[in-house]
Amino acid sequence: MSADASAARAGLLVLEVDGARLEIDPAAGGRMSSLVIDGSELLARTGSGPIYWGSFPMVPFSGRIRDGVFEFDGRRIELPRNMPPHAIHGTVLDRPWTVVDERTLTIDLGPAWPFAGRVTQRFQLDGNELQASLTLEADEPMPGAVGWHPWFPRRLTGTAARPAAPSPPALLRFDAARMFLRDASDIPTGELVEPIAGPWDDCFTGIRSAPTLTWPGVLSLELSSSCDYWVVYDEPADTICVEPQSSPPDFVHIDPVVVSPGEPLTETTTWRWRRPDHSADAGRDRGADGRTQRARQAPGASGSAAGTARRRSAASSAVTSRWRSASSSYPTMNLRTKADRRSGGYT
Secondary structure (H helix, E strand, C coil), rough: HHHHHHHHHHHHHHHECCCCEEEHHHHHCCCCEEEEEEEECCCCCCCCCCCEEEEEEECCCEEEEEEEEECCCEEECCCCCCEEEECEEEECCCCCCEEEEEEEEEECCCCCCCCCEEEEEEEEEEEEEEEEEEEEEEEECCCCCCEEECCCCCCCCEECCCCCCCCCCCEEEEEEEEEEEEEECCCCHHHHHHCCCCCCCCEEEEEEEEEEEEEECCCEEEEECCCCEEEEECCCCEEEEEEEEEECCCCCHHCEEEEECCEEEEEEEEEEEEEECCCCCCCEEECCCEEEEECCEECCCCCHHHHHHHHHHHHHHHHHHHHHCCCCCCCCCCECHHHHHHCCCCC
């Protein structure tokens, strides 16, 4: 059976152009399930659960909501705790989406989200880039955020059908002005600090140049987005996540953004790949501003959990007691639209 016939039988949407093939699985949370460039699979599967493979949309929130509880407009909202004791990554990643056309999917926000609305995602594959968008529409005022959670393999190994020798490990170029401090629960507190050395499971803002993954001698992948925030998760030994999102994790407590009827929230992301020219130093990269930056091998097996804990201990201990004393109360926050935040929010 051909690849196209297999995909059609599985109910996948397939886009192909110039050595690139994208598969989208409407039944599996509307995620990008495969992106093959020149015979190399760029999306990984690290486990059997819905949050551990491909690239899935995070709507109407990204990352964790502390204890799965928040207040909005005088209402106490309790969400399913799908990563106990917290809620994580929204309400659409494990539900089937409706196919609108060969490039468009849509879904309502489901019974787990107590506000009526829907989200639509669109895909475009052109030349050497993939473009995707998420549009969140509300039938009533509600807090809302969108984002993407891709899993990239640390080494490229061809495809399941046509394996190849493992590539050199990926190099991650990532340059941000600020990073959110995390507490003992690994949730951002809202306080912004200077970025520390990785490995990371952290949210950043003030991106100075497009994050780039390079598999030396094989491919480089530049990630850009209209989103203001990026989570980088490069602690695992075999995978790297670089996640653009419109708001930080736990935004309902940190910096709520309200989506209202007739005022949808739309974000875009673009993945642009380049073949190697074999003339650049694989150990160095040049930023968008022309400054030479060191390309860091995304740490995995070389980065220990103990080392990460030591680096974070001083920062996290300062806020642990504050969050422990405050975690039982969920104050109503000042609510803003995304435009309000961009005009006077984090930098």
